[in-house]
Amino acid sequence: MKQKTIDRIRKFTDDRDWDQFHSPANLAKSIVIEAAELLECFQWSEDEYDLQHIKEELADVLVYSQNLLDKLGLDADDIVNMKMSQNETKYPVEKAKGKSDKYNKL
DSSP states (O other), rough: OOHHHHHHHHHHHTTTTTTOOOHHHHHHHHHHHHHHHOOOOOOOOOOOOOOOHHHHHHHHHHHHHHHHHHHTOOHHHHHHHHHHHHHHHHHHHHHHTOOOGGGGGO
C-alpha cells in the first residue's frame, strides 16, 4: 500500500479518536467480519457479482489490516515477504505447480 494511503488511514482513525477501540483482538475480529461480508458478495453466484460492493468490502479488510499492523508495530512488506519465503519452501514449484494440494500432501 502506498504511504499516502497508509497516512490517510491513520489520520482517519486519529481524527476520530478510535485507536482506543483498536485492540489487536478487536481488529482481528473486525477483519474476519469484513472478510465474511466480502464472501457474502459471492454467496449465490460465483460469476455474477457487484464489483463495487466487492471493492468496498475488500477495502474494509485492508483498512482493518493496516490498523492491526500499526497496533502491533508490524510492516506489511516484512511480514508478507516472511510468509512468501515460508510458502516457497512448503510449495516448491517442481512439486506444487498446477496442484491445489496442501503442502503435506505433495
